[in-house]
Amino acid sequence: MGVRLKNVRKSFGTTQVVHDVSMDIPTGGFAVFVGPSGCGKSTLLRMIAGLEETSGGQIEIEDRDVTTVEPAKRGVAMVFQSYALYPHLSVFENMAFSLRLARAPKAEVTRTVGEAARILQLEEHLDKKPSQLSGGQRQRVAIGRAIVRQPKVFLFDEPLSNLDAELRVQMRLELTRLHRKIGATMIYVTHDQVEAMTLADKIFVLRDGIVQQAGSPLELYDDPDNRFVAGFIGSPAMNFFPVKVTADDGTYLTLTTLGAGNHGIRSVLKGARPEIGTELVAGIRPEHFELVDGGLPVRIEVAEELGDVSYLYSRMEDNTEVIVERHGSRDLLDGKMVGLSAQPEHVLIFDRSGQRLR
Amino acid sequence: MKSGTRLENGIITAFTLIVGLVWIFPLYWSFLTSVRSEENVVTEPGIVPDEFNLSSYVDALFNTKLLTWYFNSIGTAVIVTVVVLVISMMCAYAISQMQFPGRKLLYLVVLASFMVPAQALVVTQFILMNDLGLINTWAGIILPQLIVPVVIIVYKQFFDAVPKEMREAAVLDGGGEYTILFKVYLPLNWGITTALAIVTFIGVWNSFFWPFLVITSEDMMTIPVGITQVTDAFGIAYARLMAVAMLAALPVVLAYLVFQRRVTEAVMISSGVKG
Numbered sequence A: 001m002g003v004r005l006k007n008v009r010k011s012f013g014t015t016q017v018v019h020d021v022s023m024d025i026p027t028g029g030f031a032v033f034v035g036p037s038g039c040g041k042s043t044l045l046r047m048i049a050g051l052e053e054t055s056g057g058q059i060e061i062e063d064r065d066v067t068t069v070e071p072a073k074r075g076v077a078m079v080f081q082s083y084a085l086y087p088h089l090s091v092f093e094n095m096a097f098s099l100r101l102a103r104a105p106k107a108e109v110t111r112t113v114g115e116a117a118r119i120l121q122l123e124e125h126l127d128k129k130p131s132q133l134s135g136g137q138r139q140r141v142a143i144g145r146a147i148v149r150q151p152k153v154f155l156f157d158e159p160l161s162n163l164d165a166e167l168r169v170q171m172r173l174e175l176t177r178l179h180r181k182i183g184a185t186m187i188y189v190t191h192d193q194v195e196a197m198t199l200a201d202k203i204f205v206l207r208d209g210i211v212q213q214a215g216s217p218l219e220l221y222d223d224p225d226n227r228f229v230a231g232f233i234g235s236p237a238m239n240f241f242p243v244k245v246t247a248d249d250g251t252y253l254t255l256t257t258l259g260a261g262n263h264g265i266r267s268v269l270k271g272a273r274p275e276i277g278t279e280l281v282a283g284i285r286p287e288h289f290e291l292v293d294g295g296l297p298v299r300i301e302v303a304e305e306l307g308d309v310s311y312l313y314s315r316m317e318d319n320t321e322v323i324v325e326r327h328g329s330r331d332l333l334d335g336k337m338v339g340l341s342a343q344p345e346h347v348l349i350f351d352r353s354g355q356r357l358r
Numbered sequence B: 001m002k003s004g005t006r007l008e009n010g011i012i013t014a015f016t017l018i019v020g021l022v023w024i025f026p027l028y029w030s031f032l033t034s035v036r037s038e039e040n041v042v043t044e045p046g047i048v049p050d051e052f053n054l055s056s057y058v059d060a061l062f063n064t065k066l067l068t069w070y071f072n073s074i075g076t077a078v079i080v081t082v083v084v085l086v087i088s089m090m091c092a093y094a095i096s097q098m099q100f101p102g103r104k105l106l107y108l109v110v111l112a113s114f115m116v117p118a119q120a121l122v123v124t125q126f127i128l129m130n131d132l133g134l135i136n137t138w139a140g141i142i143l144p145q146l147i148v149p150v151v152i153i154v155y156k157q158f159f160d161a162v163p164k165e166m167r168e169a170a171v172l173d174g175g176g177e178y179t180i181l182f183k184v185y186l187p188l189n190w191g192i193t194t195a196l197a198i199v200t201f202i203g204v205w206n207s208f209f210w211p212f213l214v215i216t217s218e219d220m221m222t223i224p225v226g227i228t229q230v231t232d233a234f235g236i237a238y239a240r241l242m243a244v245a246m247l248a249a250l251p252v253v254l255a256y257l258v259f260q261r262r263v264t265e266a267v268m269i270s271s272g273v274k275g
C-alpha cells in the first residue's frame, strides 16, 4: 500500500481538527482530499509529510510505520501553494538543494536535475532566479524540486490556487501526464471539486476533519453516501428540496414536495422503507431534469445559454431555487413557467440528518 | 517631494549649509591642529590654514604605541563583531523558529536587557573581570561587549517575517536547523547581516568607557583609550593628540566611504525606522 492511515487524529490544544481518519491509497494511486476551507485537508497532508505531529493513530508509507519518523526520512516530497522556492538560489540550485544536502556526487546532481528540468521543460531557465519566472514556471520548479528527490509519495497542497484559470487547466493536465510518467503515489489537496474530479483515481471528501466518503470520482458523483457529498461534488450543485413520503409500492416511493404545491415525484428505494408520512430531502442533479407538461412547476428567472448547454436558474412556488441543465435546446425560456420531472433512479433521497437512503 | 519656490529652496539650502558647516567644523579644526606644530597650536590659535606640518603624525606613529593600539582595536572589534553576530543570529533563530518551553520568557529577558543602560552594570562587570583575572586582557575588553540585544531583536524580526513554508520546504529537503539558518534564512537577505556587522563594528571601535576602565597597561589599549596617553612633559600635546584622533577615525571613515549606503541602512534598521 502506498499510504495507509489508521485512525489518525490531530488536535491543536483542545480543538480536534482531524477525527479518526483511516484510508488506504495504493502505490501509484492519485488521491485527492477535497472539502471546504478549514475542514482539515492541509493538516492531514502535513501529518503525512511529518510537518505536524500526529495526536493519535498510525501513518504508514510503503508498509513502513512513519508516524514518528522525521519528515526528510519519510520518502515524501511536498509542493506548496506558495511554491516556497529559495529566492536566492537559481532554478538549478533550487532543484539541487536536497541532493547537495545529501552530498550527492556532482555528476548525479547534474543528471537528476537535468532529467527533471527536461520533463518539466525548464531547461532554458536553469540559471534564472525564481523572481525572473512566471507563476506557471515557478510552479514547475516547485514540482521539479519534488521530482529530484525521487520520493515514494508526492504531496500537493493546493498547488494551482495561485495560477490564473487558463494556466490552472493546463497545469492540471500536466500533472496527470506527470503522474502517468512517474507512476509514484500522489496525494493532492484542493477545495475545488473540479480539480478533484479531473485528477483523482480516488477522492476523499472531508468535512470538519471527518472523511465523508471515499471513492472514484464517478462513484461519488453517481452514488453519494450523504447530502454533503452529493452537494459538494458536481457543478452546478445538486438541487435539494424537502419532501414527504406519501406512498410506497415496495420498489418505488412516491414523494410529495413540501411547501411547493404538493407535487408528486417518484424515487427508487431498495433498502429499508421509511414510514408513510416521513419527511425526507430529495436531491436531483441539474442534468437529470426533463421539461414535461404537468411536471413540478417552476418559474425560470434566468436562462444562461452557452451554446451546447443551457442553465435554467428557476424557482419553485415556495422560492426554493432549482437549477436545470439542458443540452442542445434552442427554446427561449426566460421568465416562462415550465414543468420538471426526473427518472425515479435519478431522484436521490436523504433523511433529515443527511444520510442517503438507498 | 514637492519643489518649493526659489526663495524657499534658497533658505533650505542656506540652512543645510550652515548645519553642515557646524558639523564639519570640529573635524576641520582637529585636522588643522594636527598639521600645525605644537607651539603654533598654543601660541597662535586660528581657523585659517597656515602650515602643513606632518611632524605630529610622524611622532604619533613612531613615538607612541599607536600601531599596537590599532592592532588591539582591530582585533577586539573584529572578534566582538563576529561573535555578536553569530550568537545573536542563533539566539534569534531559536526564539523565532523553534518550539521550546520558555521561548517567550527568553525573548522578554532579551527585551528587558535592552532597557538596562550599560553604565549601570559597569561596576559589577569590572569586579567580575577582576575576579576572572581578565583586567588588561583582550578577553576583558571583549566579554562584556558580547551582549547586544538590538542585534538579536533585528534578527528575530527578520526571521519572523520569513514564510513558514520556506522553512518546511527546507526541512523536507533534509535540512537541519543549521542548514536552514545558514543556507536558507541568512542568504535571503545578506544586507541585514552586513548592516548589523557595520553598526556593531563601529560601535565597538568607538567604545571608550569600558576599555578605559579595564585596561591600564599601555600595551593593551585600544585607540580611543590610547589617545588619553598622548601628553608630553608640559601637559596635553594638542597637535599629536589630534593626529592620533585623525588616525583613529581613519578606519571608520574608510569603512563609511566604502559601505556608505549600507551604513545609512544599518543605522535606520537598528534604530527601528525600518526592518
Ligand SMILES: Nc1ncnc2c1ncn2[C@@H]1O[C@H](COP(=O)(O)OP(=O)(O)O)[C@@H](O)[C@H]1O
Residues within 6 Å of the ligand: A012, A017, A035, A036, A037, A038, A039, A040, A041, A042, A043, A044
Ligand atoms: N497550527 C495550528 N494551530 C491551531 N489550529 C490550527 C493550526 N493549523 C490549522 N488549524 C485549524 O485546523 C483546522 C483545519 O485547518 P486546515 O487543515 O488548514 O484546513 P484546510 O486546509 O482544509 O483549509 C482549521 O480550523 C484551522 O484553523
Ligand SMILES: [Mg+2]
Residues within 6 Å of the ligand: A041, A042, A043, A158
Ligand atoms: Mg489548506
